Amino acid sequence: MRPAPALRPSHVARLLGPRRVGIFHRCVSRCATRSVAELLQWRPAEKADDVTVNGFVRSVRSMKAHRFISLGDGSSLAPLQALVPADDAKDLAVGAAVRLSGSWVSSPGAAQSHELHVSRVEVLGPSDAKTFPIQKKYHTPEYLRTMPHLRARTPVNAVLLRLRSDVIASLTQFFAGRSFTQTHPPIITSSDCEGAGEVFTVTPANDAPAPGSSSENNSQELFFRSKKYLTVSTQLHLEALAQAVGNVWTLSPVFRAEKSDTSRHLSEFYMLEAEMSFVDDLGPVMDLAEDMLRSVSSSLIESSTVRDLLFRSRTSGSDLAPADEVRRRWEGLMQRDWPRIKYSDAVTLLQQKSSLFEHKPTWGAGLQSEHEKYLAEYVGGGEKPVFVTNYPRDIKAFYMRETLPASPDVPGPTVDCFDLLVPEFCEIAGGSMREHRLDPLLDAMKRQGILKPPSEGVSDGPSSGGLDWYVDLRRWGSPPHGGFGVGFDRLLSYLAGVQTVRDMVTFPRWHGRCDC
């Protein structure tokens, strides 16, 4: 572009005429459009005219001269009841997107205090009610899972979407209030060996390997020069960021290529991870996890979303855990001073009750689900979450800091880590101090077979599983630090009472399933 002479805005108008610039007027909506939730809360003593509401027809019930329309817009579990003259209602099919205008009138005796007497109907998006897959009746979760693009339009799924949004906003406020920096660690990473399960690789769609060529050997053709993976956890990168700005957190998608077919596993899910710098021991890290969950539950307990979950009728959301059970979960998270018990003591406790269990509790082995359930139930009194700390080193990840000094009455080395257990649901968070010193970290990586002895350099070679950069962080100014991770969709499932995480995520991905 050649240099332009100075030209003032008035010149533009002169060139095009004033009509031509700014012809879009700002559309400040002055109409009285309200959400269904707002209307249901609004109980004016007098009839209110000129009320407009947008939404989707959930059901139509025929009376003599009228139709009763049940209208939902995702803002509340309960629908709005609208009374439409039969002549105006002929296009009001189930599933249709409509705009209804009229008067908001008290309706004594009805389930709702007020109802909309409709004087104007606009069908903005028609629906063929006969073929609409979501009717006002019970649909099994399995059936709904076959149509994730429509499933979110059921009333309960809209509540779940709002819960996710409310929890994110609450977390953002919590961490901002503590000067934690929210970060975006990378999704595509160089490491395949963090020990968090199977990984996915990433290749350009147009670079499918030619027949007969091995994808391992043609690295010169690889988009990123060497093989890259979808992240399984952002923790290692978070540690680098914690060295820059102190305390950090993220809510980031992570990926596992596991073929497990359970109610708790997805191939793609969000992880909430936080990392604290300059902390000497696990205490402040557990405090943070505890404070965070208490803050989220306390800040949202009065919200309309959570009210929809905790005080729903028996029929609405019938695939969820019972409302009183979900209420107990929220109450537990709002309690103070959650118990903290060492793994070794937990095993002792379990062994004293070993007749209750199918699997014998053994020091050095992971806790079985039945063991965790027992601990959550009885150490936490069936209400408070429970921290179990200091697991044996050899069943935990390489980056966890060894507990020093070792306790003489414990059979082997342990690490400064915790699992957070909640009643019924078991592990909901896990965290640890990270090994911040160079030589102990290298020793741990050798012990776990991640670092092959000859290669301790800074190159991004395969002999360290792509983790030389992580080791590097320990070479210059690595203070003691620690953090934790929460499977975010699992947490939401727990908070909502959703029985399988596949129904908590709108478009769930697991082995064999990735619709839309």
Added chain:
Amino acid sequence: MRPAPALRPSHVARLLGPRRVGIFHRCVSRCATRSVAELLQWRPAEKADDVTVNGFVRSVRSMKAHRFISLGDGSSLAPLQALVPADDAKDLAVGAAVRLSGSWVSSPGAAQSHELHVSRVEVLGPSDAKTFPIQKKYHTPEYLRTMPHLRARTPVNAVLLRLRSDVIASLTQFFAGRSFTQTHPPIITSSDCEGAGEVFTVTPANDAPAPGSSSENNSQELFFRSKKYLTVSTQLHLEALAQAVGNVWTLSPVFRAEKSDTSRHLSEFYMLEAEMSFVDDLGPVMDLAEDMLRSVSSSLIESSTVRDLLFRSRTSGSDLAPADEVRRRWEGLMQRDWPRIKYSDAVTLLQQKSSLFEHKPTWGAGLQSEHEKYLAEYVGGGEKPVFVTNYPRDIKAFYMRETLPASPDVPGPTVDCFDLLVPEFCEIAGGSMREHRLDPLLDAMKRQGILKPPSEGVSDGPSSGGLDWYVDLRRWGSPPHGGFGVGFDRLLSYLAGVQTVRDMVTFPRWHGRCDC
């Protein structure tokens, strides 16, 4: 697990002894640890004792009996100055992570109003200053880009991390205040044909195709049964969610396998996308984009992060655009009533100035960068962002709604869309009304070769590029809706004055580069 007898918490204590439960005391930090930013703002009249600060040594200057330590912790661009007795300072190497305690004392005449007179030094993470790659001197962006895991520890990069966090928090508050639902659309998707560029595919690392087999043909072995991709934009899924809860937004990573080697392209970046339901035209969508950017800039202009960016000295952050230029950008975003001009009128305007341009402005062709710059500069008066609307249909994506009625003085069909241009930087956001009616959408997909005529069914077949579910959304209750997307890292680059998006992202990924 067999049913357990009722057991109260007191029983647990009895089993283990009270010592064993709750042995971790809550570590409420009572020490006077403050961040560097807090200390630099703190100007007590009297000397303050018992002050502790954690941070990293940026530089060491030797005096006779003392060392002057420049300390940073990522909380501010400016360092804290600490005076340490020479005998205590021998391990205070550049890059070391340290905890310094002492008195906060006014230092008249010095650059800072106060300095820390240190009485206690703890080196929490030592550093070999000789090998530390980041010294207190100018490093080129190219040099720093070779070590992304350490780069964030430079003062300017810490400011950039804080800016990202502040902007996310501000956006979250903005959207929550308008009852927008924050969502997590999927990252792994079924569609490869949204027209937003080349895509990556996803396969389990252990499922590398056997030599001689074509990856296209062994779909029975694929992890998700059919080929899957990393999302290039969440918009299509957002539209499904907007049908559930009305107005939605997301801040989500997206991926492009493009080999472009420019200062504006990454293979992995965050997109901010918003979708509004029940809006009749583009006006409210543009209002939302404008209000959002004005809200973010207004809410952050007084923050310490933005002060660091706007009032930095000439030497700090010397790779950024000049501070006064960055100030103009913020001021522009805070202005009201951004001009809106139709593409056709913009082309007329450009043609009247065609001698300025290398490329002739032609109706029906995309605007060249030189054209956008001219429009941003002269329609916006060099300060306000400018909406250019109603581009020709045939150069835009299939999902955009055609402008009706067509204007008689326009050469061809246009769509209800906008690009938002800012001075110097050009496009910073783009949006449109979406075609919400079934038949016009199918026509557009046929016209663009996405939908092959015989397959209009609901199956997730390859003949629709995996978009049958998207078409499906139009079958039942699809109200008029529209939205926009903002390249989040580009927006941050604009706000920070970062010249290339590779330096805005801590771990940037582009063709040939994916470190750590």
